[in-house]
Amino acid sequence: MAYQISQTVGPVLFLDSVSEARMHLAALFITSGEIPAPVVVDWREEQPQSIATYDTATVWRVRFSLPADAASSYVWNGETYPVAGDLSGDLRMGYVSCNGEEIGDMEREGSERNAMWARLREQHCTRPLSLLLHGGDQVYADEVSNGHPLSEGWPDDIPKDPSRADLADLSHHLRERFMARYAALYAAPEFAWLAARVPSLMQWDDHDICDGWGSLKRSRTYSPVGQTLFAAAREAFLVFQHATSEGDLPSRFADPKGQHLGWTINTPSLRIIAPDLRGERTRRQVMGEGGWTMMDAEASRDAEGHTFLMSSVPLLGPRLSILEAIMVAIPSMQKYEDDLRDQWQSRAHRDEWRRMLRLVRDMALREGHDITALSGEIHLATRATMDLGQGLELNQLVASGVAHRAPPEAWARTLGALSWLGENPLPEHPIRIAPLPGQSCRYTAERNYLLIERESGQWQARWDLETSGLTPRLQL
Template identity: 60%
Template sequence: MQILGPVLFLDAVAPDGVHLAALFLAPKGQQPPPVEVGGTFLPAVPIAEYDAVTIFRARFLLPPRRSEYRWNGTAFAVQGDLSGPLRIAYVSCNGEEIGDLGREGSERNAMWARLGRDHQADPFALLLHGGDQVYADEATDDHPLTKGWPDNLPDEPSDEALADLRHHLRERFLERYAALYASPEFAWAVARIPSLMQWDDHDICDGWGSLRRKATESAVGRTLFDVAREAFLIFQAAAPEGDLPPRFPDPSGAHLGWEVRAPGLRLLAPDLRSERRRDRIMGPGGWAFMDGQAPMAKGEKCLLMSSVPLLGPRLSLLENVMGLVPRMQRFEDDLRDQWQSHAHRAEWQRMLRRMVTLGPKGGDIAVLSGEIHLAGRGQMRLAEGTTLNQLVASGISHRPPPKGWARFLGALSSLGDSPLDGHPVRIGRIPGQAGRYVAQRNYLTLRREGSAWHAQWELEDSGTSPVLPL
């Protein structure tokens, strides 16, 4: 194994520039070269140890007028000034549930290669990852304690057995992240575009939080969550326990929501997994984070990342049907994962009300989501002249479901929904597309020019969509 990296993360935006962290994966005993900025050398320090690999991080400041850093003889151009014209990319679902490590690289990462070419032609300032950065579902394979996960679990595993499981899972999570960060198309982009990542269920296991509490609250389940959380902090935030960057408002990491503010822009990523249960999406920490958000200023744009779409078709109707058909009940966890589930309707309404109260002072909101392996968009009117836009881009490498599923969801969405009185939800069409949902691999781009924002989807087969004003 050679040294992998740099993987660049945004820690904070400040008047003196952007504060960044570069992550490296090195074979045990090897030290990555330092990062150089303007003649100053910043050493990489170890933040985690695995059997044969040490994880390093170098934190550094990139002033607004400086547009590159250097590492190991290579210059990496970065857009450090976030105050003017701006271009942002949004991706999600970077993998598949079964056999992802065995996929042929150029097929798997075709959209990453396209994103890299896109960046070369018109650079992105930020890269937002909206969940399922890795698919860790197979990490539980090949260990006796998780052989039956999540349906059949040992009653009282010993401390020694749980310690062995923890070691097994840590190495399997490392394997997945290392494979991702070694892929050339992905590695090229994340070395040059600062990333901000929000986790979702596959970063832990399929359906985490919507599974039966018997599984998630078992000793095995808590071990799995603890290992996945550690991996998220290290590989998706370049931060060991107790050393989270300032964008995380809870330094304890009990919930992993984060906020970044730049001139005219607020980025919000509530944590929809750490406190999730079958009967709730967010817990006390997550709601304190959202309820504590100040109303938006006039002219401010809020990009809110909800890994699961906030606006969508009436999936509660499908939930009713599936509950009556025994063969379809295995999909119950997938539907309970959604905001629109019967189990979460009151909480969904609470979040939508928060969108209404957050944005009426002239600012407007766009929700960025992934999760469903389709591209789509929706709208909900907030107040006079302001609209909540929902933009769905999923997935960057996960192959799409059958086109019939996209047509079915489009037909379901035609029934409409109005979870809040006076704020009907409408599922629109991506410009240039005949259906409401598009079954192609994709990513989303957002551009600010002056005070105007617009969005475009990059679709694997259809190409770049026409502009959608926001």
């Protein structure tokens, strides 16, 4: 049965770029076909443009700009939406990840599912957020392959040589189901209220495509069914997470052709880097040539102030290679190998991991510049540091997940025990996993999100934990 849009979904704000003291924004709308009202800024009407059509829905975008050095507002459908857009002085950002679950996410009761979104909305009312960073798994698309004969058995049982007509039918099936999931998520009142007032920046991870994308066997991902799934997920990622389409990427993307989907936001004192850790991923690489070209360019660029590097899977972590070896050796546990291969710490990615750590180290050691890594993906909250020498260290903050329920405490304790072994892929720069401020365990098994604040030029962070509440501030 086709998903029905009962009322307009949106506006959902996205930050396209920052230039000449202006925030260039895109507002996303989903309707059952009717054209949404224009966005009004300074008495000027900006008209919607259709960017995607579906059986029962049309997706629209309105591009406009607001000041990047002062609070402002826009008007839509008679309502005024304030935007705390000052990126030049004191500001506050939110960081979230893992907005869903693998099974039955569409059937969850809304107030339970979105409880942390409601908390983040309250935080915005207390002190407005200027930006909302989404670190991966904004949508859990694992079930979109259900209900079609070509993909019902994905990834274990798929046809080798389906017809073009059947693949076209699969593509249609997947497009419609991706749209339905995004529309339902964006219509949730807790999210919708916040997303209309705080510009979002999004980076994808595996569940935005399917569980373990890129770490699955090549015979799956490069099959006709696998490539059809990836194409549908990529289109949905552009449309619903960036309010754009093929050939029309905002200027923050490093590759206008979209061979990889990494992007950077630059202001005079703040840089946000989000490499694409999924679009070029294989079982033997995390990033391809395009992604590394982007990261090499950013590492060589002079930047003042603070850089936040978004790594959808944690850049600093415990010695998972031991757990990976155990799982490979035990047949009953081999089904979990893909989960560990997803990580930077996997034996398959160790050289690439060292390359990234050296890049980040060199960026951090530049005079007058600081860098912090932001990660999600593991459904736990934690932090880590890497000793950079010269009395400096790299901080990594992990916040996950905003909607995914926490795993058992036993898993948090297992990771905590592994972290005691230490990890030093760069021998002169040891990595240490540390508890959150105010917590005794190294991993906290509670739903959570992160607040990142700049006050008088100084950056600090704190987690909001579902049961424990706000942590003390961590100076960055």
